[in-house]
Amino acid sequence: MAQMICLQRWKWMHLDAFSHYAFMSATCSNQYGLMDGLLEELEIQQLHSVSQSTIYLLRTWSLSLYTIPRQIKCFIIVGAVASANGSALAKIGCTTMLAAVKLEVMTPKLESPDEGCIAIDFHMPPICSPLVRPGRPAEAAPVITKQLTDIILSSGMIDLKELSLVSGKAAWLAYLDIYCLDADGSLFDAALLSAVAAFSHLQIPVVSLNDNGRIVLISEENSGAMWEKEPVNKEKRKLKLDTLPFSLTCALHKNYILADPSAEEESIMETYLTVVLDSSLQLVSLNKPGGPGLAQTSAIQDCVALTIKRVKELQKMLNEAISDMEVD
Amino acid sequence: MEEKREDGRSATQLRPLSCTRSVLNRAHGSASFSQGETKILAAVYEPKAGTKKNENPEKACIEVIWKPKSGQIGKAEKEYEMILKRTLQNICILNVHPNTTTTIIIQVVNDDGSLLPCAINPACSALVDAGIPLKYLAVLCIGSQQARRTEYEGTGLFMEVGEKIKNGVITSVTHGVMTVSGTRTRRNQAAV
Numbered sequence: 268m269a270q271m272i273c274l275q276r277w278k279w280m281h282l283d284a285f286s287h288y289a290f291m292s293a294t295c296s297n298q299y300g301l302m303d304g305l306l307e308e309l310e311i312q313q314l315h316s317v318s319q320s321t322i323y324l325l326r327t328w329s330l331s332l333y334t335i336p337r338q339i340k341c342f343i344i345v346g347a348v349a350s351a352n353g354s355a356l357a358k359i360g361c362t363t364m365l366a367a368v369k370l371e372v373m374t375p376k377l378e379s380p381d382e383g384c385i386a387i388d389f390h391m392p393p394i395c396s397p398l399v400r401p402g403r404p405a406e407a408a409p410v411i412t413k414q415l416t417d418i419i420l421s422s423g424m425i426d427l428k429e430l431s432l433v434s435g436k437a438a439w440l441a442y443l444d445i446y447c448l449d450a451d452g453s454l455f456d457a458a459l460l461s462a463v464a465a466f467s468h469l470q471i472p473v474v475s476l477n478d479n480g481r482i483v484l485i486s487e488e489n490s491g492a493m494w495e496k497e498p499v500n501k502e503k504r505k506l507k508l509d510t511l512p513f514s515l516t517c518a519l520h521k522n523y524i525l526a527d528p529s530a531e532e533e534s535i536m537e538t539y540l541t542v543v544l545d546s547s548l549q550l551v552s553l554n555k556p557g558g559p560g561l562a563q564t565s566a567i568q569d570c571v572a573l574t575i576k577r578v579k580e581l582q583k584m585l586n587e588a589i590s591d592m593e594v595d
Numbered sequence: 596m597e598e599k600r601e602d603g604r605s606a607t608q609l610r611p612l613s614c615t616r617s618v619l620n621r622a623h624g625s626a627s628f629s630q631g632e633t634k635i636l637a638a639v640y641e642p643k644a645g646t647k648k649n650e651n652p653e654k655a656c657i658e659v660i661w662k663p664k665s666g667q668i669g670k671a672e673k674e675y676e677m678i679l680k681r682t683l684q685n686i687c688i689l690n691v692h693p694n695t696t697t698t699i700i701i702q703v704v705n706d707d708g709s710l711l712p713c714a715i716n717p718a719c720s721a722l723v724d725a726g727i728p729l730k731y732l733a734v735l736c737i738g739s740q741q742a743r744r745t746e747y748e749g750t751g752l753f754m755e756v757g758e759k760i761k762n763g764v765i766t767s768v769t770h771g772v773m774t775v776s777g778t779r780t781r782r783n784q785a786a787v
Contacts, residue, residue, distance in 0.1 A: 409670035421771045555767040556678045562764040
């Protein structure tokens with residue numbers, strides 16, 4: 268990447284950090300702009316000793332930056348995969364996630380005869396990042412899968428009783444698969460957004476009980492012709508979703524909060540905090556998995572405030588995407 | 596919520612804790628920790644030369660292996676490994692032995708709830724036993740569960756590892772829905 272090469276070339280020259288910064292931001296022009304200035308400053312800090320003037324500069328620049336989550340577009344398309352029962356493509360900055368829900372009939376568990384089940388899997392194929400090699404699963408993938416499962420099930424977004432067909436005999440098993448197509452930081456946020464969008468788009472197909480006692484799918488062509496079998500559910504319906512969870516990951520570095528870090532920023536900053544709020548602004552998850560930095564209460568409160576803003580934006584965007592889809 | 600829980604404890608009472616160091620003689624450091632019926636064994640193997648591929652060679656690398664009581668290693672184990680690794684990265688002084696790998700193995704002996712909070716304590720004790728330099732001597736660890744009968748009606752499971760002196764949060768893992776202010780009051784209660 269352009270700015271990384273610049274850093275290499277100038278590494279061994281003892282320029283004053285301020286002119287370093289000015290050079291970098293002059294030569295590297297891309298959409299991050301000032302954010303990269305901050306990024307380079309932090310890298311420089313780690314390589315050389317930092318002068319007082321740079322600390323002042325860092326503060327004044329960052330004051331205007333640190334509370335802004337990535338303004339570069341968040342983007343949701345629902346119905347991206349036609350063969351799935353529900354799907355969505357979500358993009359936050361460059362991070363792209365494709366989520367698809369497929370429904371299958373299964374026998375419900377004995378302890379919960381009128382509840383369905385959701386199986387979530389997050390895949391990071393080699394296409395998403397040069398750090399992921401084929402054959403070797405990425406370290407982040409099982410962790411994100413588990414976090415997503417915990418959050419989707421504990422947030423109360425889906426009432427599993429809605430997925431029931433015939434009590435004790437048949438229920439829906441929803442397979443949610445999320446594929447990361449481009450890993451550019453904040454993977455969990457984008458994955459959760461695409462999962463929520465896919466579930467919002469999900470339509471449960473019409474099925475009926477045939478003579479052998481098995482559930483069969485009624486396809487569109489047959490439904491008009493013969494109605495010997497009584498359909499179990501009358502029409503395609505959408506899943507009723509209670510409250511939708513949305514999240515924001517912030518990187519913490521000393522006193523600064525960098526909301527929604529990209530992959531380059533993540534590789535330098537080692538401490539993150541993920542806050543998940545639902546649409547009624549209740550806290551679903553506050554996850555800070557260790558890391559060298561400590562999070563003070565004030566930092567946590569700032570992160571929660573940023574997440575509240577993000578929740579409102581994402582909610583609006585998701586509603587627009589769904590209503591666009593329905594118009595078509 | 597009722598006055599007493601199933602085993603006779605009140606809402607804020609912890610189970611009896613017990614910790615033993617140097618339980619294994621091949622490992623460089625080891626500790627066994629039990630919180631009621633939950634029992635976890637931790638072993639530390641001293642710095643080996645070389646770090647893993649993507650890690651920073653200027654610092655020591657910490658590797659955590661989590662072995663469940665039964666069954667294969669799955670996603671939950673990977674998540675615990677990641678959380679523990681990053682928490683211990685905060686606690687250990689990593690610059691003392693650059694370009695080395697310290698391995699910590701956690702073996703779950705008995706699982707009766709509060710697995711992750713219970714695991715951080717023997718990991719720290721085992722590090723102390725092995726003589727690895729740490730920034731903070733003891734790590735405060737809380738695993739608590741609250742249920743509220745008020746209009747919010749949420750149950751939250753809330754685990755936090757905090758540093759007492761600077762009063763910052765090292766690690767926080769939550770499960771379940773709760774209000775934002777609720778977590779703040781819980782945190783203040785727990786810090787005491």
